[in-house]
Amino acid sequence: xxxxxxxxxxxxxxxxxxxxxxxxxxxxxxxxxxxxxxxxxxxxxxxxxxxxxxxxxxxxxxxxxxxxxxxxxxxxxxxxxxxxxxxxxxxxxxxxxxxxxxxxxxxxxxxxxxxxxxxxxxxxxxxxxxxxxxxxxxxxxxxxxxxxxxxxxxxxxxxxxxxxxxxxxxxxxxxxxxxxxxxxxxxxxxxxxxxxxxxxxxxxxxxxxxxxxxxxxxxxxxxxxxxxxxxxxxxxxxxxxxxxxxxxxxxxxxxxxxxxxxxxxxxxxxxxxxxxxxxxxxxxxxxxxxxxxxxxxxxxxxxxxxxxxxxxxxxxxxxxxxxxxxxxxxxxxxxxxxxxxxxxxxxxxxxxxxxxxxxxxxxxxxxxxxxxxxxxxxxxxxxxxxxxxxxxxxxxxxxxxxxxxxxxxxxxxxxxxxxxxxxxxxxxxxxxxxxxxxxxxxxxxxxxxxxxxxxxxxxxxxxxxxxxxxxxxxxxxxxxxxxxxxxxxxxxxxxxxxxxxxxxxxxxxxxxxxxxxxxxxxxxxxxxxxxxxxxxxxxxxxxxxxxxxxxxxxxxxxxxxxxxxxxxxxxxxxxxxxxxxxxxxxxxxxxxxxxxxxxxxxxxxxxxxxxxxxxxxxxxxxxxxxxxxxxxxxxxxxxxxxxxxxxxxxxxxxxxxxxxxxxxxxxxxxxxxxxxxxxxxxxxxxxxxxxxxxxxxxxxxxxxxxxxxxxxxxxxxxxxxxxxxxxxxxxxxxxxxxxxxxxxxxxxxxxxxxxxxxxx
Numbered sequence: 001x002x003x004x005x006x007x008x009x010x011x012x013x014x015x016x017x018x019x020x021x022x023x024x025x026x027x028x029x030x031x032x033x034x035x036x037x038x039x040x041x042x043x044x045x046x047x048x049x050x051x052x053x054x055x056x057x058x059x060x061x062x063x064x065x066x067x068x069x070x071x072x073x074x075x076x077x078x079x080x081x082x083x084x085x086x087x088x089x090x091x092x093x094x095x096x097x098x099x100x101x102x103x104x105x106x107x108x109x110x111x112x113x114x115x116x117x118x119x120x121x122x123x124x125x126x127x128x129x130x131x132x133x134x135x136x137x138x139x140x141x142x143x144x145x146x147x148x149x150x151x152x153x154x155x156x157x158x159x160x161x162x163x164x165x166x167x168x169x170x171x172x173x174x175x176x177x178x179x180x181x182x183x184x185x186x187x188x189x190x191x192x193x194x195x196x197x198x199x200x201x202x203x204x205x206x207x208x209x210x211x212x213x214x215x216x217x218x219x220x221x222x223x224x225x226x227x228x229x230x231x232x233x234x235x236x237x238x239x240x241x242x243x244x245x246x247x248x249x250x251x252x253x254x255x256x257x258x259x260x261x262x263x264x265x266x267x268x269x270x271x272x273x274x275x276x277x278x279x280x281x282x283x284x285x286x287x288x289x290x291x292x293x294x295x296x297x298x299x300x301x302x303x304x305x306x307x308x309x310x311x312x313x314x315x316x317x318x319x320x321x322x323x324x325x326x327x328x329x330x331x332x333x334x335x336x337x338x339x340x341x342x343x344x345x346x347x348x349x350x351x352x353x354x355x356x357x358x359x360x361x362x363x364x365x366x367x368x369x370x371x372x373x374x375x376x377x378x379x380x381x382x383x384x385x386x387x388x389x390x391x392x393x394x395x396x397x398x399x400x401x402x403x404x405x406x407x408x409x410x411x412x413x414x415x416x417x418x419x420x421x422x423x424x425x426x427x428x429x430x431x432x433x434x435x436x437x438x439x440x441x442x443x444x445x446x447x448x449x450x451x452x453x454x455x456x457x458x459x460x461x462x463x464x465x466x467x468x469x470x471x472x473x474x475x476x477x478x479x480x481x482x483x484x485x486x487x488x489x490x491x492x493x494x495x496x497x498x499x500x501x502x503x504x505x506x507x508x509x510x511x512x513x514x515x516x517x518x519x520x521x522x523x524x525x526x527x528x529x530x531x532x533x534x535x536x537x538x539x540x541x542x543x544x545x546x547x548x549x550x551x552x553x554x555x556x557x558x559x560x561x562x563x564x565x566x567x568x569x570x571x572x573x574x575x576x577x578x579x580x581x582x583x584x585x586x587x588x589x590x591x592x593x594x595x596x597x598x599x600x601x602x603x604x605x606x607x608x609x610x611x612x613x614x615x616x617x618x619x620x621x622x623x624x625x626x627x628x629x630x631x632x633x634x635x636x637x638x639x640x641x642x643x644x645x646x647x648x649x650x651x652x653x654x655x656x657x658x659x660x661x662x663x664x665x666x667x668x669x670x671x672x673x674x675x676x677x678x679x680x681x682x683x684x685x686x687x688x689x690x691x692x693x694x695x696x697x698x699x700x701x702x703x704x705x706x707x708x709x710x711x712x713x714x715x716x717x718x719x720x721x722x723x724x725x726x727x728x729x730x731x732x733x734x735x736x737x738x739x740x741x742x743x744x745x746x747x748x749x750x751x752x753x754x755x756x757x758x759x760x
Contacts (some may be wrong), residue, residue, distance in 0.1 A: 002260045002279060002469035003033030003082045003231065004669040005604070006611045010038045010477060010629055012048045017064030021075035023634040029641065031665030034082030034231060036611060038477070040069065041220060044093040044100075048629065049477070050086075051236065052093025052203060054100040056217045073228050084232035084260065087221050089247060090240035095202035097130075098157045103204065108159040110179025118213050120195035120205040122339050128180040131188020131201055132156050139182055142171035151175055153182065186554075192335035197240060198419045199332040209242045214250055225255045232260035234282060239265065239367050239418040242411055245276055252277040260609075262471050266422075266443045268365045273467070274372065280470020283611060284443025287473050289459050290603050291439060291486060293692060294595050295450030296706050299493040303449070306500045307435045310507060311515040317446040320433040322387075325361035325424030327548060332423055336416050343409040344398060351394040356413065358384040359395070359402070360420040367418040370405040377403060430480060431547035434519040438489035438527070441480050450493065453692050453705070457680040460694065464607035464678040474603050475613035475620060477629055482622030483613075485527040487599050488592035492526060494708040498584045502526060505580045510567045513560060514550040521564065525571055528621050529585050533572050539623040540564055591707040593619075593650050594751035597660055598703035601752045602692060604664035605701045607678055617661040618654025647732050647749055656750065663730045664754055667699060674698035674756065683743070685719030691743055693721055700727065700755040702746055716744035726759040 007027050009020050020037065027035060039050035042060045050060065059069040076083055094103045102115040110116070111123050121128060132153055133141070143152045148165035151158045151174060164177040175182065183191060188201055195205035208214045224230040233255065238244040244263075251261065261278040267285045308314055315323075329337070330353075337353055346352040362383035368376050381399045385392045401407050430440040439446040463470070474483035481489075492499045503522035512518050520543060524536065544551050544564055551557035571577050596619065604610045613620075615632035618640070622628035640655055641662065648655035668675055674697055681693035681700060690710045692703045700723065704710065725738040732749050735758070746753045 001231065001258055002609050004672060005033045005609060005665050006036040006084055007032040008036045008611055008613045010614060011040060011050065011063045013062040015631060017068030017072040021072045024075045024079050024081060026634060026638045026641065028079035028081055030617065030662050031669045032081060033669055034084050035076060036084040036234065037086065039086045039088050044096050051088050052095065053088060054093050057220055082231040084234060085224055085230050086234045086236060088236045089206065089208045089217065090237045091197040091203040091205050093202065094204045104159055107180050108161050117210060118206060120207050122193045124342065125193045129188055129191045129193055130180055130182050131185035132182055133184045135184050135186050137184060139172045139175040142175055144171050144174060158182065190334040197237065198423055205240065208247060218254065222254055225259055232262065234262045234264065236264050238263050240415060245274065245369060248276040248278055260469065266366055269445045271365050274369055280467040283471040283473030286603065286606065286608055287441065288444050289456060290474065290599055291441065292448065292451040293453065293456040293602065294487065294490045294599060294705055295438065296493045296709065297450035297452060299496060300449035302496040303436055303493060306496055307519060310503055311519060313516050315433065317429060317433045320429040321425045322361045324428035324432065325420050326357055328423045328428060329357035329360050329420050333416065333419060340409060340412055340416065343412065344401060348394065351391045352398065354388060354391045355384065355394045355398055358388045360417045362387065363417050366421045367414040370410055370414065374403060427546050428548055431520065431543045432516065432549050434516050434523065436493065437520060437523045438486045441486065442478055453689065456692065457694060460607055460678050468607055470608045471611050472603050472606055472608040473611045474599060475616050475628065477625060479628060480624050481527060482620035482628060483599060483616055484596045484620045487595040488588055489523060489527040490595055491588050491591045491708060494706060495587065498587060502580050502584050505577055506567060506571065509570050509574065509577055510563060512563055512567065517544060517547065517550060517564065521567055525581060526584060526588065530572065531621050533568060535623065535627055536568055537565055539627055540568065542624060594704050594707040597650070597657060597750065597752045598692065598705065600657060601660050601664055601701055601754060602703050604661065605675065605696060605699065605754065612661060617658045619657060650750065660731060660752060667730055667754065667756065682722040683719065687713060687716055687719040691719065698757045702753040702755065704747060704751040707751065716747065719743045725757050727755040728758045729753045730756050
């Protein structure tokens with residue numbers, strides 16, 4: 001059964017389960033239905049995220065261990081909160097193999113290891129490859145432990161198989177007798193023989209399609225559900241699995257029908273969730289729907305023309321995505337390509353590489369689920385034949401095998417396309433195509449520029465019918481920027497001249513060789529305001545290297561990077577630039593806060609189960625990870641909540657957002673019967689398109705859209721909403737008689753309202 005809402009906590013070595021237990025009374029007071037925690041299984045020492053688990057049998061000692069888990073579990077029961085746990089079936093951590101007993105055994109015994117079948121390893125390609133050595137190092141640089149049981153390279157340790165060492169042997173000789181091969185990191189990308197998570201070689205894929213492996217890797221997870229009362233599971237990256245449908249069927253059978261299961265699944269525009277036995281997704285699709293509802297679609301022409309004039313970039317996001325996918329397929333995934341080629345056994349490897357890369361680049365979705373998705377894959381194949389006529393013959397020859405569900409190559413190609421999409425679009429194109437970065441979000445649709453209220457309402461009617469228990473979100477640990485940064489950026493659609501002035505001023509002050517990245521810098525600074533500049537510098541380092549356009553992780557360009565950082569410092573320190581920045585910030589401030597409150601209330605009350613990411617009940621100026629995983633000051637949040645005795649002003653404290661969040665969550669928790677349907681509320685008058693209003697079945701949400709344009713148009717004068725009955729705004733306490741209700745009266749204290757019917 002789904003909770004009324006969730007609150008995501010990142011459990012880390014510095015914020016353990018004991019710490020989490022201490023904040024639960026605050027979350028219960030906030031109105032949360034369940035606490036939703038990051039992965040808890042024992043993981044690599046020092047890991048702040050837990051997605052690199054190393055032992056599935058126990059709760060991570062560095063996160064509180066089993067004792068911390070019991071304290072946390074008991075505390076949730078005391079305050080009446082459910083628990084939702086993030087689980088990671090696709091991969092486990094191997095960066096410190098001595099901490100992973102299963103991988104250590106495989107390194108020791110190779111194919112004869114009793115755990116060899118746990119991992120997706122292509123032994124036909126030779127030994128296991130680990131890219132741990134420096135660029136100029138060789139196995140001659142290894143050392144042996146005194147007892148001959150380990151090979152060592154600085155802090156790294158690797159096992160020596162029994163019988164492969166004798167006193168007097170050189171480390172190189174011992175190394176050459178092992179089932180693994182230690183190589184420089186720069187070479188490993190093309191030589192790896194194990195499947196991994198995306199391009200992260202230290203996360204080894206696990207074969208959960210094997211019943212024995214599923215049972216062993218889910219042992220503690222199933223006890224979370226059956227023994228500890230966990231009500232929900234969030235499944236990380238199911239697209240990496242060999243057969244997601246089989247996995248979810250197995251998981252559903254193991255946990256029973258009552259457990260709330262969600263998939264971290266990115267749905268592309270027009271794509272629907274597969275008919276898996278789950279409640280829905282983790283909410284990126286909902287995030288996109290909310291974001292577009294608060295961006296003025298009429299601004300597309302001006303914003304696009306300004307961006308084109310300043311950068312010369314005329315490519316759509318789709319075109320950038322195809323180009324970036326081609327690039328990452330070739331540069332980041334050569335090992336995966338080698339494995340596909342070995343399965344296809346082609347006549348010409350070069351044309352096969354071009355074929356596979358181009359079909360992956362043309363595929364519109366992350367992956368297909370053969371036999372489902374046959375049409376999507378066929379369309380991508382047809383697109384590849386048009387775009388790459390020189391290999392059309394190879395495409396035609398390989399197409400039947402890629403479309404055949406009985407072919408192993410077809411299944412591995414689906415896993416390949418998901419990785420290419422994630423790295424090519426989310427982690428590359430979204431940092432290259434910078435027309436309007438408010439829309440460049442995980443699961444987003446940046447080629448569509450905003451949407452009118454009618455589109456939002458249509459999508460919510462479908463959501464209410466098809467996915468009523470799917471999660472909705474505004475921020476996660478993986479979003480590219482915090483929810484209030486996006487809300488502030490959305491206002492720029494209504495202020496194209498202000499955006500143009502600041503972007504042009506930056507470009508004139510210090511022209512970059514990549515003018516599109518100047519736009520990224522300008523919008524980032526306008527989205528955050530003058531926060532600690534170290535955070536901006538760190539974010540831009542990651543962004544420009546992810547873009548692979550001027551610099552990259554594999555080939556950093558110090559000159560380009562220094563120029564970007566110098567540009568940021570100019571924005572902070574140069575008087576003329578700072579004046580433009582500050583003037584624009586002053587214009588943005590009020591509308592941005594209005595947008596933020598609208599985003600939040602809509603997400604908390606729309607169909608689905610709303611999640612509040614840690615700390616986002618007040619203003620959130622986070623950027624991408626690790627910035628959005630900074631510690632949260634729960635004590636300060638508790639103090640702020642305690643001091644709220646009446647409707648607060650919409651100021652810099654974030655109290656108004658906390659007020660809206662608390663009242664919405666409490667109403668959903670206490671009166672779920674008011675949130676069972678969906679219909680739009682009729683609006684009349686000149687500013688009707690600036691209001692987003694919907695009735696969930698006794699609870700009505702009203703939010704301000706496009707506040708700059710609204711103010712310029714004379715406010716709410718003459719605009720009304722039609723509601724029968726008598727209502728009370730739970731945010732202000734005001735009672736309203738039904739009929740024709742002036743919007744100006746509803747929104748005179750806050751830019752949002754949450755009305756509850758009181759004439760039941």
